[in-house]
Amino acid sequence: MHQVDVAVIGGGQSGLAAARELRARGVAPVILEASAQAAGSWPRYYDSLTLFSPAGHSSLPGRPFGGDPDRYPHRDEVVGYLLRYADHLDADIRTGTRVREVRAADGAFTLALHGGGRLSARAVVAASGTFGRPYRPALPGLADFTGTVLHAAEYHSPRPFAGQRVVVVGAGNSAVQIAAELARHARVTLATRRPVRFARQRALGRDLHWWLTRTGIDPLPVGRFLRTPPAQPVIDDGRYRNAVAAGSPDRRPVFAGADGPKVTWADGTTEEVDTILLATGYRPDLDYLAPLGALDASGQPRHREGLSSTHPGLAYVGLEWQRSLSSNSLRGVGRDAARVAQHLAAHLQRR
Template sequence: MEHVEVAVIGGGQSGLAAAHTLRREGLQPVVLEASEQAAGSWPRYYDSLTLFSPAGYSSLPGMAFDGDPDRYPHRDEVVDYLRRYADRLDADIRTRTRVREIRSDGSAFALALEGGGRLSARAVVAASGTFGRPHRPALPGLEDFSGAVVHAAGYRVPEPFAGQGVVVVGAGNSAVQIAAELAAHARVTLATRHPVRFARQQTLGRDLHWWLNRTGIDTLPIGRFLRTPPTQLVIDDGRYRAAVAAGAPDRQPLFTGADGSKVTWADGSTEEVDTILLATGYRPDLGYLAPLGALDVRGHPLHREGVSTTHAGLAYVGLEWQRSLSSNSLRGVGRDAVRAARHLAVHLRRH
């Protein structure tokens, strides 16, 4: 069995930030990435995706996002940035290496890899994100719907849905952006439990993230106090609010049932629908930690601001609301990675 100092699970933005900060603490991380490249889930997001934060607020520690700091980078720019970041890291990054499970092995962790490989690590950073575990909520009548049911994780471009009746479920940024894009090609209804809440992308000539940074709201350690994450705001330059107001997409309360190819709306009317697209988010992709006893009954990690409360040598980076509202974003994972790396450095020195 190969022995390593720190195993970082996941080679996306969170894992790369963790590797960088671990190296600054004098540790030797080995990054284990399941896909063929160290860019996380970004290559698999839908084609039109652009960041809601400007490039100047979207960097990982140690390497600024190049170009105009006020622009909103496209998905492919983010992928290229992460690739270059990985190339500059002085760390052992192993792609096509999926961790199947982790167990306790005395004072270390035993990692079983798909394909039969094994590793022993003195410490572990779980930075595998959420994209591998799309959330599919139990919606009324969904099991009786005969049309296609897809998650936003599988959405790329609108053309395959041309001419269809599509219901997009969700009220977050991705749901509204996908629904508005589809509305140019299909008959689209945005189905939400509550009205969509918009936040202005710019106020007084400054981007929202400038205000969040200037006021300190972006870094407030409020994650520990949240029993339920707050309703997500849709960051908008005015286009999406106008699209919803114009009925492209139409906005309706969540359907009350489905039967065959029809959904039933709250007012009792029915509508023929070809596809229900679930833009309902994700859950932490941490199943490999279940044998370790580090997760609760819902599969969520037991931690305090990214430090495991079950195993001293285990830390997390990239969880939603791990510490602050930016914890699972490009602009926020670096701060949380610093805290995780310092904790693990102290732990390893003591043991």
């Protein structure tokens, strides 16, 4: 069985950042990426996705994003950036390689691959993100709804929904962006548990992320001070707040029930709906770690700031709120990757 120093599971932004920081510390990583290219989930996001952080605040370690630092890059620009980053990375990247399970064996880890291959690693970085595990909440009556139910992971453009009655469930950035886009082609309600919170994208001529960095709020290790991370607001240049205020989309509390093609709203009214689109987020896609006992009952990793609390030599990069509010973003993942790489390099030296 082939043995490597560190197996990095996932070749998106988190895995690439982890590999770069490991190489900087003299460790040879092997990146195992399930898809055909080292760009993670970015190629599968919806067509109009635009970063909420400017290019100047959206870089991985060692390589600036490039171009106008104040622009907000489009999805395809991010894909191109990640592919260039991978091309310049001195690491063994194996695309089309999906990890089926990880087990501990003789002080190391054995990785079973789909297709029958196996790999031995002295350490493992789980950097597989969340896109492969969309969160679908148990909303009242949803199982009885006979219309179309989709998750935002399956949404690409508004064209298939033209003329439909659509309910978008969620209050985050993607939910609001998708609902506002759909509302130009369909009749759309944004259904949320509470009113949508907006944050100004720019203040006093500076982007919000400049202020977060300048004030030290980011990369403040929020997890040390907050038991439950707060819900992040929708970052807005004014367009989305104005669209919701104008009723395009309109905003209502989440429906009280569904039956057949109809939903029932909190005020008791019912109406037929063509599509319910769940923009309800994701959970860590880490099922391959279940045999290790590294996950809790809900599938969440047992860790402290990215370092496994169950297995020395196992670490995570790219978890939401891993250490700070930007831990799972382009602008913040590099800091966590550096900390994890330093820990793993020391771990390997001790063995």
